[in-house]
Amino acid sequence: MARVTPPYKMPDAARRHREATLAEINDALCAARCSAQLAGLDAEQFVVRELLLTVIQQIDRAATAIRRLA
Numbered sequence: 010m011a012r013v014t015p016p017y018k019m020p021d022a023a024r025r026h027r028e029a030t031l032a033e034i035n036d037a038l039c040a041a042r043c044s045a046q047l048a049g050l051d052a053e054q055f056v057v058r059e060l061l062l063t064v065i066q067q068i069d070r071a072a073t074a075i076r077r078l079a
Contacts (some may be wrong), residue, residue, distance in 0.1 A: 035075045042069065049062065
């Protein structure tokens with residue numbers, strides 16, 4: 010008797026969970042970046058603006074690392 014493979018392969022639950030987790034982390038990083046940008050628009054002190062720019066750079070770095078995992 011010949012074996013017949015199913016026409017549809019069920020998605021891997023662990024892979025889907027990992028993808029959903031990565032998407033959630035990426036969304037959180039994007040929200041944090043937007044918040045930092047908005048705070049920077051209202052900041053008048055040089056030090057505060059520089060700290061917010063550093064935060065934005067680190068958020069971008071983390072988001073890039075997340076995209077590499079996806």
